[in-house]
Amino acid sequence: MTVPGPWYLVLAAVLFSVGATGLLVRRNILVMYMCIELMLNSVNLTFVTFARMLNDLGGQDSVFFVLVVAAAEVVVGLGIIVAIYRRRSGATADDISSLKG
Amino acid sequence: MNAAYAIVALPLLGFVINLVLGRRLGEPVAGWVGTVAAGGSFIASLVVWVTMLGKPAGERVTDLNIFTWFPVAGLHANAGLQMDPLSITMALFVTGVSTAIHMYSIGYMHRDPGFDRFFVYLNLFLFSMVVLVLADNFLFSFLGWEGVGFCSYGLVGFWFQREVAAVAAKKAFVTNRVGDVGFLLAMFLMFAHFSSLNYSAVLGTVVKGHATGLLTATPGAIDGTTATAITLLLFLGAIGKSAQIPLYIWLPDAMEGPTPISALIHAATMVTAGVYLMARVAPMLHYAHATSWVVACTGAGTAFLAATIACAQDDIKKALAYSTVSQLGYMFLAIGAGDYVNGIFHMLTHAFFKALLFLAAGAVIHAMANRQDMKQMGGLAKYLPLTALTFAVGWLAISGVPPLAGFWSKDAILASAWGMNKVLWAIALVTAGLTAYYMSRQFALVFTGQARWTEARPVPVGGSGGVHGSDDENAGGKDHAAGEEGSGPGLPAVAHEEAEPRDPTWTMAVPLVVLAIAAVLGGGINFPAWHFNFLSHFLSPIFPAATSAAVSTGTKWALSLVTTAVALTGLGLGLTTWRTATHPKLEPNFLRKAWYFDDIVAATVSGPLRAMANALAFVMDTKVVDGAVNGVATSLGLSGRVLRKLQNGYIRSYALGIGIGLVVVLVYLTFRTGS
Numbered sequence: 001m002t003v004p005g006p007w008y009l010v011l012a013a014v015l016f017s018v019g020a021t022g023l024l025v026r027r028n029i030l031v032m033y034m035c036i037e038l039m040l041n042s043v044n045l046t047f048v049t050f051a052r053m054l055n056d057l058g059g060q061d062s063v064f065f066v067l068v069v070a071a072a073e074v075v076v077g078l079g080i081i082v083a084i085y086r087r088r089s090g091a092t093a094d095d096i097s098s099l100k101g
Numbered sequence: 102m103n104a105a106y107a108i109v110a111l112p113l114l115g116f117v118i119n120l121v122l123g124r125r126l127g128e129p130v131a132g133w134v135g136t137v138a139a140g141g142s143f144i145a146s147l148v149v150w151v152t153m154l155g156k157p158a159g160e161r162v163t164d165l166n167i168f169t170w171f172p173v174a175g176l177h178a179n180a181g182l183q184m185d186p187l188s189i190t191m192a193l194f195v196t197g198v199s200t201a202i203h204m205y206s207i208g209y210m211h212r213d214p215g216f217d218r219f220f221v222y223l224n225l226f227l228f229s230m231v232v233l234v235l236a237d238n239f240l241f242s243f244l245g246w247e248g249v250g251f252c253s254y255g256l257v258g259f260w261f262q263r264e265v266a267a268v269a270a271k272k273a274f275v276t277n278r279v280g281d282v283g284f285l286l287a288m289f290l291m292f293a294h295f296s297s298l299n300y301s302a303v304l305g306t307v308v309k310g311h312a313t314g315l316l317t318a319t320p321g322a323i324d325g326t327t328a329t330a331i332t333l334l335l336f337l338g339a340i341g342k343s344a345q346i347p348l349y350i351w352l353p354d355a356m357e358g359p360t361p362i363s364a365l366i367h368a369a370t371m372v373t374a375g376v377y378l379m380a381r382v383a384p385m386l387h388y389a390h391a392t393s394w395v396v397a398c399t400g401a402g403t404a405f406l407a408a409t410i411a412c413a414q415d416d417i418k419k420a421l422a423y424s425t426v427s428q429l430g431y432m433f434l435a436i437g438a439g440d441y442v443n444g445i446f447h448m449l450t451h452a453f454f455k456a457l458l459f460l461a462a463g464a465v466i467h468a469m470a471n472r473q474d475m476k477q478m479g480g481l482a483k484y485l486p487l488t489a490l491t492f493a494v495g496w497l498a499i500s501g502v503p504p505l506a507g508f509w510s511k512d513a514i515l516a517s518a519w520g521m522n523k524v525l526w527a528i529a530l531v532t533a534g535l536t537a538y539y540m541s542r543q544f545a546l547v548f549t550g551q552a553r554w555t556e557a558r559p560v561p562v563g564g565s566g567g568v569h570g571s572d573d574e575n576a577g578g579k580d581h582a583a584g585e586e587g588s589g590p591g592l593p594a595v596a597h598e599e600a601e602p603r604d605p606t607w608t609m610a611v612p613l614v615v616l617a618i619a620a621v622l623g624g625g626i627n628f629p630a631w632h633f634n635f636l637s638h639f640l641s642p643i644f645p646a647a648t649s650a651a652v653s654t655g656t657k658w659a660l661s662l663v664t665t666a667v668a669l670t671g672l673g674l675g676l677t678t679w680r681t682a683t684h685p686k687l688e689p690n691f692l693r694k695a696w697y698f699d700d701i702v703a704a705t706v707s708g709p710l711r712a713m714a715n716a717l718a719f720v721m722d723t724k725v726v727d728g729a730v731n732g733v734a735t736s737l738g739l740s741g742r743v744l745r746k747l748q749n750g751y752i753r754s755y756a757l758g759i760g761i762g763l764v765v766v767l768v769y770l771t772f773r774t775g776s
Contacts, residue, residue, distance in 0.1 A: 020760065024753050032752070097750025 008049040015042035027092035029081055040070050104152070105165055105184055107145035108192055109235065111138045112228035119224060123217030132207035135220035139203045139227055143196035150189050158642050161186055164237050164301065175296050183237030183300055186639050187445070191234035191377055194449050198369045198456050199227050201612035205460055206361040208609035209467065215259060219359070222259070226252035230370055234377055239288050239298040242378075246284065246342070249371045250277045256366060257358040269354040276351040280341015280375075287334035294327055304384045328385050332392040335382055336399075339375030345403045345433060349426045350699055356418040360463030363418055368425045368459050369452035376432040376448055380644070383441045387645040397437025397521060401528045404430030406696065408535035412542065413692035416473045417462050420543055423695075424499065425455055427532060431514050434529060440517035441644040442637045446627050447510035449636075453623045454498035454507055457616035461492035464609060465547060468602035469554060475543060476682045480552035484602045487610055489548045491617040496544045498620040500537035501668040509624035512661050519660055520652045526660075533664055534671040541675025550680045554602075 019038035026032050044063045051059025084091060115138025123131045153161050162185040170178040182188075203223060210219050229248025236242040251274075258270030288298060295303050339345070344352035355367050366372070379386065379396060386392055404427045411423035428451045435444035466473055468485055482489040498505035501512070511533060518526040604610065627636035652660075678684060691697060747758075 020756075023756050024760075093752050096752075100748055100750030 005049055005053040008045060012042045012045040012049065015039075015045065027094055029084070029091075029093050029096075032093060033077060033081065037070065037074075040066060104145040104148040105182055105235070106167070108142050108149065108196065109182065109228065109231050111141040111145065112224045112231065114138060116221060116224035116228055119217055119221045123221055126217065128211070128216045129207050131217040131220050132203070132210070135224050136200065136203040136207065138224055139196060139200040142227065142231065143193070143200050146189065146192045146196050149184060150193055153184065153186070153189060158638075161642065166237075170241065176292065176298070178240045178298065179238060180241055181237040181299075182235045184235070185643055187377075187380060187643050188235050190445060190449070190636070190640065192231055194452050195230050195234060195370050196227070198452050198616070199223075199230075199365060201615050202361050202365040202369075202456065202460070205364075205463070205609050205612040206359075208606045209361050209463055210359065211606075219256075219259065222252050222255045223365075226256070226366060226371070230374075233374055237300055239291065239300070239303070243284060243288065246338075246374060247281070249366070249374065250274065250281070250342070253277075253355070253362075253366050253371055256362040257355045259358055259362065263357070266357040269351075269357040273351040273355045276348050277341045280338045280348055283334040283337025283341070284378075287331050287338065290327065290331050290334065294331075300381065304382060325388055325390075329389040329391050332379075332382055332386050332389045333395065335378055336375075336392060336396055339378050339433075340399065341375070342378075343372050343375030343429045343433070344426050345375070345399050345430060346406060347698075347702070349403060349407065350702060352426055353419050353422040353695070356416070356422050360418065360459060360466060363422070364456045364459030364463065367422065368455040372425065372429060373432070373448045373452065376429065376436060376444055379433070379436045380441045380445055383436075383644050386436070387439070393437045393439065395437070396433050397518075397525055400430045400433025400435075400437055401518070401525045401532075402430070403427065404434060404532045405528050405535070408532045408539065410692055410695045411539040412535060413688040415476050415693075417465065417475050417478075417543065417547065418459070418473055420475070420539065421455070421458055421462060424458075424536065424539065425451075427536065428455065428499070431511065431529065431532075434525065435514040435517055438514075438517040438521040438525070439645075440514065442627075442640045443510060443513040443517060445640060446636050447514055449626070450498070450506035450510045450620070450623045453616055453619040454495045454505075457491060457613065457620050458495035458499065460609070460613055460616065461488050461495060464488040464605045464613065465492075465602075467605060467609075472554065475546040477553050478547045479550045479554065479682065480548070481602060482548040485548075485604050487604045487613065491613040492548065493544065494617040494620050496540045498623075500540050500672055501533055501664060502537075502672070503665060504624065506620050506623035508665070509627060509629070512664055513627070513629070515664050516652045516657050516660050519656070530664060530667055534667040537668040537671030538675040541672050542679040545676050545679035546682060549676075550682070553682060 016039050019035040019042060022035035022038070023032050026035065044066055047059040047063045047066070049059075051057060051063075084096060088095070115135050118134055118138075119126070119131050123134075126134065162183065164181060164183050166179050166181040168180050170180045172178075203220070206219065206223065210216050213219065226249055229245045229252060231245070233242050233245025233249060236245060254270050254274040257273050258267050261267045261270070291303050292298060297303065341348045352367060352372065356363050358367070386396075407423045407426035407430060411420050411427060414420040414423060428447070432444045432447050432451070435441070435447060465478070465481065465485065465488060468481070468488070469478060472478070494505070498507040501508045503509075515526060515529050515533065518529045605613075627634055678687065694700070
């Protein structure tokens with residue numbers, strides 16, 4: 001038995017919402033970071049689903065691009081996070097607001 | 102012919118040398134550089150003049166183009182010189198008197214910290230003045246006109262640390278600007294009609310006393326109205342420069358400058374530029390009878406008014422300044438009466454005796470440690486014999502005592518005035534009496550009677566031992582105005598036995614003697630007998646024939662006797678009355694205050710202008726202009742203060758912003774495609 005495509009889309013939407021909400025409400029930078037990954041992967045899921053439903057490999061291509069970009073982003077982002085934690089321990093995202101107007 | 106270039110070039114060279122090296126040359130070399138430059142210019146003028154005399158009367162006008170100043174569209178302005186009898190006469194006396202005064206200044210400005218600056222200005226002035234009189238077109242002349250105005254400004258305000266001097270300089274400059282507007286407008290009008298500003302094109306060629314080519318030649322034909330307009334506008338310029346009613350107010354104040362400046366610029370040369378200008382446009386003035394009347398009446402009115410004011414002045418220089426205004430009025434009277442030659446003649450003689458009087462007054466002021474109040478002088482003839490003698494020569498010359506210079510020129514002007522209008526003659530006659538009276542008053546107050554200076558004589562700073570005539574300039578040079586009040590600036594008024602006033606040093610004495618000789622003999626250049634009349638014969642080819650009715654020789658003799666009688670009466674009255682210094686009835690307040698003319702001008706012109714300026718400065722500028730500028734800044738600041746709240750540094754709010762923005766864009770796209 002196969003799971004119908006729209007279910008995957010609904011799952012992706014739920015995952016995206018969870019990620020977005022997490023990004024907005026959590027203060028821990030690492031958790032926020034994981035939320036971003038969650039959102040990216042929910043989008044990936046959407047791509048794959050549509051690729052399967054429409055028989056178009058372009059969707060799967062896009063997933064690879066997203067993965068590559070996400071990997072690069074992880075490198076940069078983690079580097080920044082490590083740098084921040086070296087300067088101050090246990091800082092939340094809201095503490096790092098020295099660029100406010 | 103190249104000597105003509107030297108007349109202009111030498112003062113310019115002296116100016117440049119003193120400007121660049123003056124401070125290094127120092128005193129007295131800088132002064133001698135200036136004097137030599139002026140003297141060389143005078144010799145060059147003599148050479149040109151002698152060359153000119155060698156030619157027949159009809160061929161004495163030569164035009165030298167130095168370079169094309171600027172060619173713009175139809176206007177070709179040349180820096181060119183015109184050598185003709187009028188211009189060379191002017192150049193001769195300007196450079197001659199100037200040389201004497203340069204030399205005098207070496208002694209007078211002794212130890213002044215601005216010694217070199219003084220001679221920089223003086224040479225620049227001389228250069229501007231010869232450009233003014235020698236130029237072959239109105240524009241180049243105007244360059245000199247403005248140049249002398251600038252130098253006058255710089256020299257009146259030479260001791261600019263004193264506020265009075267700075268204010269007087271500003272007043273002179275601004276008042277002259279009013280007249281300059283007339284000069285400029287006249288040039289515009291000329292260019293509109295003649296497409297040229299050259300004297301030859303505008304004035305036509307005057308041959309043997311008849312102007313030709315002015316009203317007849319095709320390109321240069323103008324009607325009487327235009328001629329009147331142009332000459333009236335030029336006269337406005339002349340009024341400003343030559344201190345006539347109503348623009349004379351700057352000249353008495355200009356006495357704040359050093360005395361040699363008063364002698365050179367504000368008596369002998371610059372202030373006569375207006376007279377020269379009117380004489381220069383004589384061929385046109387000849388056709389503008391209305392202007393002639395305006396000129397004559399202004400001249401007579403100014404002569405009388407200034408003479409009355411001069412009768413009640415205490416300041417030795419102010420009295421001479423009003424006298425200058427009055428004598429300039431005589432010159433304009435002559436010009437207005439169509440007697441151009443005698444206008445120039447009086448300018449010459451006046452330059453001699455008035456420069457002499459000023460220099461002698463300068464020697465007195467010097468000897469009196471910068472005191473200028475005549476009421477506190479007296480009895481100086483004993484201490485300053487040379488100064489007294491030369492002053493006396495100037496006094497008799499200006500009073501019109503025969504056979505000194507002033508007699509001949511003033512007499513001729515009075516005869517011309519008689520020919521034009523009897524009322525003008527009467528005014529001029531009364532003025533002649535007043536002139537003799539106020540000059541005698543001055544002589545009597547300064548040189549005769551009781552010595553009133555012994556009680557309250559200020560001791561100059563650092564004047565240890567003998568106060569040599571030129572030693573105290575440095576200390577008291579800044580305090581002429583204070584000297585007017587009779588005492589130095591906060592100095593103890595102590596009698597000082599050693600500090601007897603003395604005659605000046607030789608550099609100051611030589612010019613005095615030279616000018617005194619000129620004032621005695623100067624009348625000879627136009628001696629009216631045996632058909633000598635040198636100046637008349639020399640100048641008449643370039644002037645149109647006199648318009649006023651010819652006065653017969655018998656009448657001239659009679660007028661001459663009347664004038665001399667009036668002058669001698671004034672002389673006697675002045676001398677006998679002013680042996681003592683207090684006659685309040687003879688010095689009514691309205692004369693001391695110069696008919697309140699300054700106050701009237703202040704109330705009617707300066708007052709409203711000042712109010713307007715205040716309104717503009719403190720209401721218009723601060724409220725409206727500044728308000729607009731500040732308003733823009735304030736509104737930007739306010740909006741920035743509001744907008745910066747958005748930039749709170751919280752990632753979540755940025756993320757929320759991105760999310761909401763995304764939603765908005767998506768909603769928009771959905772609805773757009775949906776419709």
